[in-house]
Amino acid sequence: MSKMYVRKNGWENIKAETKKEIMDFCEGYKDYLNNGKTERLCCENTIKIARENGFKSLDQFETLKAGDKVYVENKGKGVMLAVIGTEPIANGINLVAAHMDAPRLDLKQNPLYEDTELALFKTHYYGGIKKYQWTAVPLEIHGVLINGKGEKVTVSIGADENDPVFCVTDLLPHLADNQMKKTGRELIDGENLNVLIGSICGDKEKDKVKGAVLDIIFDKYGIVEEDFISGEIEVVPAGKARDVGFDRSLIGAYAQDDRVCSYTALKGIMETEKPQKTAVCLLVDKEEIGSMGNTGMRSAFFQDTLAIMISMTCEYNDLLIRKALANSICLSADVGAAVDPNYKEVYEINNSPLLNYGVLITKYTGSRGKGGSNDASAELVGFVRNLFNQNDVNWQIGELGKVDAGGGGTVAQYVANLNVETIDCGVPVLSMHSPFEITSKLDVYMTYKAYKAFYNCERN
Helix, strand or coil: CCCCCCCCCHHHHCCHHHHHHHHHHHHHHHHHHHCCCCHHHHHHHHHHHHHHCCCEEHHHCCCCCCCCEEEEEECCCEEEEEECCCCCHHHCEEEEEEECCCCEEEEEEEEEEEECCEEEEEEEEECCCCHHHHCCCCEEEEEEEECCCCCEEEEEECCCCCCCCEEECCCCHHHCCCHHHCCCCCCCCHHHCCEEEECCCCCCCCCHHHHHHHHHHHHHHCCCHHHHHHEEEEEEECCCCEEECCCCCEEEECCHHHHHHHHHHHHHHHCCCCCCCEEEEEEECCHHHCCCCCCCCCCCHHHHHHHHHHHCCCCCCHHHHHHHHHCCEEEECCCEECCCHHHHHHCCHHHCCCCCCCEEEECCCEECCCECCCCCCHHHHHHHHHHHHHCCCCEEECCCCCCCCCEECCCHHHHHCCCCEEEEEECEEECCCCCCEEEEHHHHHHHHHHHHHHHHCCCC
C-alpha cells in the first residue's frame, strides 16, 4: 500500500523530558544571541565556547590525528572548526556552513554631524532591510576603530541596562500625509536613517552639540573625530532575546538569520568526538551582501584552511584538496521563510515551511526560474531525508515563497561551485530581516539534532 507524505506539528508527540531538553537548549541559544550582536562579537563568543569544549587553535598542532578538535579564526569575523575523522580528509568532509553577519546599519566613515542643535550619526544600511522597520526603535552601537596611534579601540554602548540607547526618529502621523502616500520601499529614504545621539550644547563656538558629544566620546574611549574614518561601527536593535507567546514556545530576537544556524551548527560539532568523516563547522561573514570579501564564502579561506589541515595529516599535493572537495557533502545552514498567517498570499502552502514542523530542507533557492540557485541533486535530498529519519529528527521540505513572489539565496551556490554536494538546511523564521525575528524552539532544537547527526554519520 502506498504511503502519503504527511507533515506533522512536532509538539504533538513530544514527551515531557524532550520538551524540557528543548527549553533548556534554547536558553543557551538566547545567551548566544545576547552575547553576539555583531559578527565580530559572535565570532569572539563562538571561539570562547569552542575553547571551553576542548577545541584548540590549529597553530598549536604540528600534526593532526583522528579526534583532534581544532579551530581557525578568520580576521575576527569568521571561524572554521573541525573534528578530525578516522578516514583521510581527502575522502571528503561533512561540512555545515552558516553565516554570522546580519542586516544592520553601519556608520559612514565621516558620520558625526549636527542639525537643529541635535547631534546625529549618518549611516549606510547593510543587507536587505525594510528601512521603515528601523525607525523609532531603541538601538545599540558596537564596533572597533583604529586610532591615530594604530591601536584598536572597542566600542560598545547600549547593551548594558544602565547604558543609554539610540534611535532613528520617525515623522508623526499628523504631518505624514505625503509620506503615507509613498510605497513601502520609498517610505524612508536611506539617507534619512540618521541615528540621534545627543542634544546638550557644549562650549564650542560652532556645532556645540556635536562638540559636546565628541568630548564625551573622547573621555570614554580616547577617540577623536578622525578616528571614525578607520572604524567599523554597527548600529543594531537594543534588547535581549525573549520568549514569545503564553506557552514560551517561540523566540523573538534580532539576527536569528543566521545566528540560529551558527549556534546549532556549533553545538552539534561540540558534541562530535571521533567521526568517520572529518566534521567541519564553517561560520562566515558577508552573506547578506553577496558573500564577497576575504571573510565571505567566496574567499579562499575555506579551501586554504582545508589544504593546511590535509598537509598536517599526510604528504600533501594539490590533487588531495580537489579530491576532498569532490567527496564532501555540505549542509548550507541558513534560515527559510516560514508561512506567516498574516501574509499567506505569498506562500504556496504545500511547499512552504511551517513553524514547529522541524528543520527545513530546501532543495533550491534563487528567484524566478531558480536563478542564482544551487538546486541539490535527488541523491543528496534522499540521503539527507533518510539520515534525519534514522535519527528521529523532525524535518520538512520548503521553498522561499511562490514562484513569482520573489526569492533569495544563501552560501550554497558558492560551496557547490567548489564541486561539493550541497543542500540548504536550516530553521524556518517569521519576520525575517526585521529587528525582531521569530523562531520556534522546537525547530531550533531539531536543527541542532540534524546537524549533530550529519557530523557523525557514516557514508561511503
